Amino acid sequence: MRRGIAATALVASVALTATACGGSDSGGSADGPVTITYWDTSNATNEAPTYKALVKEFEAANEDIKVNFVNVPFDQAQNKFDTAAGASGAPDVLRAEVGWTPAFAKKGFFLPLDDTEALADQDEFQASLIEQAQFEGKTYGVPLVTDTLAFVYNKELFEKAGVEAPGTWDDLKKAAATIKDKTGVDGYWGSTAGYYAQPFLHGEGTDTVDVEGKKVTVASAEAKKAYETWAGLFDGKGLHKADTTADAYAHQQDAFVNGQVASIIQGPWEITNFYKGSAFKDKANLGIATVPAGSTGKAGAPTGGHNLSVYAGSDAAKQEAALKFVNFMTSAKSQETVALKNSTLPTREDAYTDKVKADPGIAGYQRVLSAAQPRPELPEYSSFWTPLDDELPQIASGKKSLDKGLSDAETAIAKLVPDFAK
Known part of the structure; x- marks a missing residue:
């Protein structure tokens, strides 16, 4: 990654x-x-x-x-x-x-x-x-x-299930269940890494911090709604359970390129590896769409x-x-x-x-x-992935509640930007 x-x-x-x-x-x-x-x-x-x-x-x-x-x-x-x-x-x-x-x-x-x-x-x-x-x-x-991140999917599996690339996260849940029923494989496999949760924040019109307002917003009402949606995509028909192992990225990638899961969120740095998998020997089978939108009706990716x-x-x-x-x-x-x-x-x-x-x-x-x-003009911004990478897997696996995990992430991020309010 x-x-x-x-x-x-x-x-x-x-x-x-x-x-x-x-x-x-x-x-x-x-x-x-x-x-x-x-x-x-x-x-x-x-x-x-x-x-x-x-x-x-x-x-x-x-x-x-x-x-x-x-x-x-x-x-x-x-x-x-x-x-x-x-x-x-x-x-x-x-x-x-x-x-x-x-x-x-x-x-x-x-x-x-x-x-x-x-x-x-x-x-x-x-x-x-x-x-x-x-x-x-x-x-x-x-x-x-x-x-940037995109919604990438296996066109053949989507066509067999009679579904299209989802426009919202709710659409994705419905499509995943249908894909499971029609093809037998999971419809979506989400990541527990902080960077990959960013589209959920953008979909609610928020981010980990408000740079202009000098405030840590990772535990705000909007962010909680974003992470609730994110967490909800690890449990349900056709939704792969959270993988919090050290090799989670490789597991997800291998499953997708070999047709064992129908869709993931991924970046273009994996294009050449997509084509090496059995599912995409025909490059035209690779579907790429904008990440689903949140409740604001807008979609955003880092x-x-x-x-x-x-x-x-x-x-x-x-x-x-x-x-x-x-x-x-x-x-x-x-x-x-x-x-x-x-x-x-x-x-x-x-x-x-x-x-x-x-x-x-x-x-x-x-x-x-x-x-x-675009990322905010903030020297510490990229450092926020570290506390999120610590907390989000614990939330996804049920080891911490959403409120506790986001509260701990808020505390860690606040230490990185001590002049920001919580």
């Missing part, structure tokens, strides 16, 4: 510092190429080779710049960069999860990119994604890939993805090279390449070429992006 704040503690090594950090030794001589270091945080097996190939293409077109490509595991990258930047030894360019931007910008680790070469094509990017890369009026990242950011501590020559590199990596041509190779979503409309949209998974997720909600 590509969500959450990295919990792995940094164990800095001499080797990583020497090879992966943008220190003065890697700047190149006065008449030689400038060397910049790029920390790539994509999946080392499925995605990184595409980015590495683009780096080679960039170097071929810019002989005065060399790029030291380092693939850093996603679950370690946030802590590693935080420590390296604090010691003035961070990489010159970081592929950063969108939730990291406010925190690193607040610390002064990221270079503002407004009016630089990196953002020369700013108007081509989706406005909400540029907004998500900003902090206190300045832009600190260029959107590289985006994602926005995720990654930006490219430039380290504020690099020297002028390396920053100039880094800005040119970021512009190249986020160009329409590069994003088209990444989408075709990795089945990820571009962040600019001109990258959704006919070739890209020929992938039904990408085309499907592009259609639901309008329901994606």
